[in-house]
Amino acid sequence: MTELESLREQLRDFAAERDWDRFHSPKNLAMALAVEAGELLETFQWLTEDETRSLAPETLAAASDEVADVLLYLIRLSDKLGIDMIAAANRKLLANAGKYPADKARGNSKKYTEF
Amino acid sequence: MTELESLREQLRDFAAERDWDRFHSPKNLAMALAVEAGELLETFQWLTEDETRSLAPETLAAASDEVADVLLYLIRLSDKLGIDMIAAANRKLLANAGKYPADKARGNSKKYTEF
Amino acid sequence: MTELESLREQLRDFAAERDWDRFHSPKNLAMALAVEAGELLETFQWLTEDETRSLAPETLAAASDEVADVLLYLIRLSDKLGIDMIAAANRKLLANAGKYPADKARGNSKKYTEF
Amino acid sequence: MTELESLREQLRDFAAERDWDRFHSPKNLAMALAVEAGELLETFQWLTEDETRSLAPETLAAASDEVADVLLYLIRLSDKLGIDMIAAANRKLLANAGKYPADKARGNSKKYTEF
Numbered sequence: 001m002t003e004l005e006s007l008r009e010q011l012r013d014f015a016a017e018r019d020w021d022r023f024h025s026p027k028n029l030a031m032a033l034a035v036e037a038g039e040l041l042e043t044f045q046w047l048t049e050d051e052t053r054s055l056a057p058e059t060l061a062a063a064s065d066e067v068a069d070v071l072l073y074l075i076r077l078s079d080k081l082g083i084d085m086i087a088a089a090n091r092k093l094l095a096n097a098g099k100y101p102a103d104k105a106r107g108n109s110k111k112y113t114e115f
Numbered sequence: 116m117t118e119l120e121s122l123r124e125q126l127r128d129f130a131a132e133r134d135w136d137r138f139h140s141p142k143n144l145a146m147a148l149a150v151e152a153g154e155l156l157e158t159f160q161w162l163t164e165d166e167t168r169s170l171a172p173e174t175l176a177a178a179s180d181e182v183a184d185v186l187l188y189l190i191r192l193s194d195k196l197g198i199d200m201i202a203a204a205n206r207k208l209l210a211n212a213g214k215y216p217a218d219k220a221r222g223n224s225k226k227y228t229e230f
Numbered sequence: 231m232t233e234l235e236s237l238r239e240q241l242r243d244f245a246a247e248r249d250w251d252r253f254h255s256p257k258n259l260a261m262a263l264a265v266e267a268g269e270l271l272e273t274f275q276w277l278t279e280d281e282t283r284s285l286a287p288e289t290l291a292a293a294s295d296e297v298a299d300v301l302l303y304l305i306r307l308s309d310k311l312g313i314d315m316i317a318a319a320n321r322k323l324l325a326n327a328g329k330y331p332a333d334k335a336r337g338n339s340k341k342y343t344e345f
Numbered sequence: 346m347t348e349l350e351s352l353r354e355q356l357r358d359f360a361a362e363r364d365w366d367r368f369h370s371p372k373n374l375a376m377a378l379a380v381e382a383g384e385l386l387e388t389f390q391w392l393t394e395d396e397t398r399s400l401a402p403e404t405l406a407a408a409s410d411e412v413a414d415v416l417l418y419l420i421r422l423s424d425k426l427g428i429d430m431i432a433a434a435n436r437k438l439l440a441n442a443g444k445y446p447a448d449k450a451r452g453n454s455k456k457y458t459e460f
């Protein structure tokens with residue numbers, strides 16, 4: 001079992017033990033994921049880009065917690081929808097390589113906004 | 116190398132070949148992740164909870180693409196911050212098990228809002 | 231002076247008195263607005279659609295606070311960008327009337343997702 | 346009738362003519378607002394803070410469109426919940442003045458993250 005599969009199993013047990021499956025519609029899980037993405041954003045909102053490149057330990061710990069929350073909801077949502085998220089990410093990377101050829105996209109952030 | 120590590124390496128190469136590292140501050144990557152979380156949300160916004168439990172194939176494909184985008188930015192952000200996201204998720208699960216004891220949280224979504 | 235203009239003036243004074251203008255780049259204000267939109271979302275994430283149609287007083291008060299935060303950042307961002315948000319909303323409404331003719335869009339949420 | 350009230354009336358008519366009221370639960374409207382906040386964020390995601398202080402005309406027009414969308418959903422959500430958003434914003438400003446005294450908060454963005 002991979003590490004992601006192990007997390008998926010733990011989340012299944014966690015929800016089953018608490019009778020939370022009925023709250024875990026894909027709609028609600030997508031909302032919860034967006035809420036956590038907002039909390040991650042909050043960690044950085046008043047910092048400059050450079051400040052976020054070398055975070056204070058407590059800010060890094062807070063960001064790490066929010067990254068974990070996003071990952072957990074992403075795993076749970078993928079489980080509920082039957083999505084293999086590693087395969088989906090590999091497909092997306094392949095598609096992006098065709099969409100943004102290295103020689104044309106060099107140093108151009110505008111080419112990146114559709115990612 | 117795990118599947119996540121392989122994706123991380125591919126993302127590093129992808130950014131290096133396009134000279135995109137300078138755009139990839141943690142602040143910008145957290146913004147990009149939130150944008151993708153919004154696009155995932157868009158897939159479900161006018162559907163009922165039940166409708167999201169049995170998606171039409173094209174909606175599922177769209178959701179799968181957005182899940183992939185969120186995962187890719189999560190991997191990239193974690194790489195830039197030096198976060199081991201699997202370890203962070205395991206720590207969070209452990210903390211949540213203490214925070215929401217199964218016997219008290221049963222069927223109670225209010226106990227879940229802090230997750 | 232309209233009510234929105236009065237809020238805009240108060241926000242200008244508020245920021246000036248605290249020397250916060252330098253934090254208020256449009257980029258940062260858009261992040262702050264998205265954070266507040268996430269907090270608003272959090273209020274409703276585990277409730278059913280019907281439950282959100284008749285909120286408990288404390289949930290309504292929480293939602294009201296988040297609505298206020300979104301509005302304040304929207305006013306501040308518009309001020310910094312020189313956007314007349316009432317005029318922009320009127321233009322958008324006019325464009326949407328052409329995009330979603332009443333007779334064709336009736337009861338069809340798919341026609342609404344581009345709004 | 347104020348400008349906001351006029352927009353509220355137009356939105357009521359717009360939804361009624363299209364039989365869209367049943368899609369407009371507060372839960373769905375909060376999701377739609379978060380989606381638009383994400384699109385606003387997208388406008389700025391790869392720009393530096395300074396670049397967002399002097400936008401190109403087409404970027405400003407795009408940002409203006411997204412500001413309009415956020416405002417429209419905010420008005421519609423407030424209408425559905427019976428929230429007077431101007432009053433709520435005034436209450437919040439007053440509360441914030443007490444929470445962040447000018448002399449202590451000067452130039453300190455950390456004092457602002459709870460806003």
